[in-house]
Amino acid sequence: MDVHKRHSLFNRTQEQASFTVFQPGFFNSELEPESLEDFDFEKAPNHNPTVNTITEEDDPIPHSSGVTYHSVVTSCGSAAPMINQQQPPLPESVEEYDMQPIYQKVLKERAVKNYQIFPGNTRFLCGGRLVTSKDYRAFIIALILLITPAALFCVFTCPFLWNQVHPVIPIVFAYLFILAFASMLKTSWTDPGIIPRNLDIPQQEIIDENASSTHASIMSDIAQKQIRIKNTSWSLRYCETCKIYRPPRASHCRQCDNCVEYEDHHCIWLNNCVGKRNYRPFFTFIVTCVILCIYVIAFDVYYLLSIASNSPGRGFGFVFSQAPVSFVLSIYCFFLLWMVGGLTIYHCSLIMRGVTTHEQLRRDIFKLTYPDLGANPYNKRNPLKNMIQVLCQPQPKSYLRRRKMADPVIEKL
Incomplete structure (x- = not known):
């Protein structure tokens, strides 16, 4: 079977909506094998080497079919079915889009010093x-x-x-x-x-209910810390900027x-x-x-x-x-x-x-x-x-x- 006949067979198979699997024929075989073990790979004839010299204009198989360029020659000698690859669904959110490598979103780790x-x-x-x-x-x-x-x-x-x-x-x-x-x-x-900063980050945050919805004031639930200096209790002051007890x-x-x-x-x-x-x-x-x-x-x-x-x-x-x-x-x-x-x-x-x-x-x-x-x-x-x-x-x-x-x-x- 030459290349153009196989291409016609491929197109006819694609037109049938009920089929999603394309099973190619075999060289010099009247019956198709029932399994991969039944196929005799040693008796399969060599392919015509001139088929590999086709150009992009004469490419018999469209790029959107899921068949690669190198499978033009080997598709007829394969016993496994070739499943039509479908395009994956689009992501639902921007975050999902950013994390999918198929869309060439590359993340890089940059080593920095303190x-x-x-x-x-x-x-x-x-x-x-x-x-x-x-x-x-x-x-x-x-x-x-x-x-x-x-x-x-x-x-x-x-x-x-x-x-x-x-x-x-x-x-x-x-x-x-x-x-x-x-x-x-x-x-x-x-x-x-x-x-150093952020040594005592508050664990809880209380939102003021009386504040407006657009400018809600957030107050940190900061516990008081006491130390003793000369038998006198001393309250450590908390720095909101550095998030530490000074x-x-x-x-x-x-x-x-x-x-x-x-x-x-x-x-x-x-x-x-x-x-x-x-x-x-x-x-x-x-x-x-x-x-x-x-x-x-x-x-x-x-x-x-x-x-x-x-x-x-x-x-x-x-x-x-x-x-x-x-x-x-x-x-x-x-x-x-x-x-x-x-x-x-x-x-x-x-x-x-x-x-x-x-x-x-x-x-x-x-x-x-x-x-x-x-x-x-x-x-x-x-x-x-x-x-x-x-x-x-x-x-x-x-x-x-x-x-x-x-x-x-x-x-x-």
């Missing part, structure tokens, strides 16, 4: 190794205010000090500047003590949008919160800046007095013309000393009393809420012990496993 999906306003640098906030404009200004006067002092004043006084003076200045610069970067790029001395920073342990304040000039893990480099930074200001003022004034003593009878105009940069630099450091010096004195007072800036600002409210504890229950009643507690403790480990792999994120291509 810092890549961390919420809030925290910025991670160098693959999650550095932690800072997103608003860095004030930090750039602070860098300029630190680096510019140091560079001017090295260029215009240090040569005189190296040659006329002693080389150790510029070396000490370089050490102080490196210490201040490193402390600034460490404070800005260190995790201040961010507490431990004592922790606060939620609006700029960073994180709960920070032992948060002192958010410093816009360093673009980071100052908390448990970076308070010591912050204090080192402001103290070193005060020493640098005093250092620059003292040796700039000494440089100006040396010029005046070597030029008797000359006035202020001559001295200013000989060292204008040193004169302006001394005035700049004088005003900077008032600002940074006042901040340093304030934090020295906080350290000796064992309190943070937040606790100092809320001391009256705290005293009214917990009268038995007083305004400061964390004071060790000894300034030296308080200083050791704040400045001499090892840096605790970060709660954030920033570079650990998170659960795979499913993406639809």
Whole structure:
């Protein structure tokens, strides 16, 4: 039977609506076998190889029949019935459509690290190794205010000090500047003590019946947690944003949008919160800046007095013309000393009393809420012990496993 005759037989079979199974004939056989075991495959003749050279225009079997291109030759030698494949029904919903691979909806798992999906306003640098906030404009200004006067002092004043006084003076200045610069970067790029989120997710949600249908307010059924501090019951505050019970001395920073342990304040000039893990480099930074200001003022004034003593009878105009940069630099450091010096004195007072800036600002409210504890229950009643507690403790480990792999994120291509 040639190809075109088989095609006619196929079409006639398709026209009969009562038949859904097409049984092809067999080569050189008068009777069809009753089963697959009765068919003699060894005596079946070889097919004409020219049949495989047909083109798409002369294809005798339509593509919609369920018969593949390679079954054109082998269909007559098969003893098993060929069932007409029907197109599967369309899905009833969009979700069912999205999950059916027959429609080529491909899902891909993307491996991410914890810092890549961390919420809030925290910025991670160098693959999650550095932690800072997103608003860095004030930090750039602070860098300029630190680096510019140091560079001017090295260029215009240090040569005189190296040659006329002693080389150790510029070396000490370089050490102080490196210490201040490193402390600034460490404070800005260190995790201040961010507490992980979603540690205490409410189990139940109560919908307010009095709210409108379009704007139904959902109130979390949050249980109160109590701890004891110096035999006094203390209620832990629940953070709705971070979904955690904040431990004592922790606060939620609006700029960073994180709960920070032992948060002192958010410093816009360093673009980071100052908390448990970076308070010591912050204090080192402001103290070193005060020493640098005093250092620059003292040796700039000494440089100006040396010029005046070597030029008797000359006035202020001559001295200013000989060292204008040193004169302006001394005035700049004088005003900077008032600002940074006042901040340093304030934090020295906080350290000796064992309190943070937040606790100092809320001391009256705290005293009214917990009268038995007083305004400061964390004071060790000894300034030296308080200083050791704040400045001499090892840096605790970060709660954030920033570079650990998170659960795979499913993406639809």
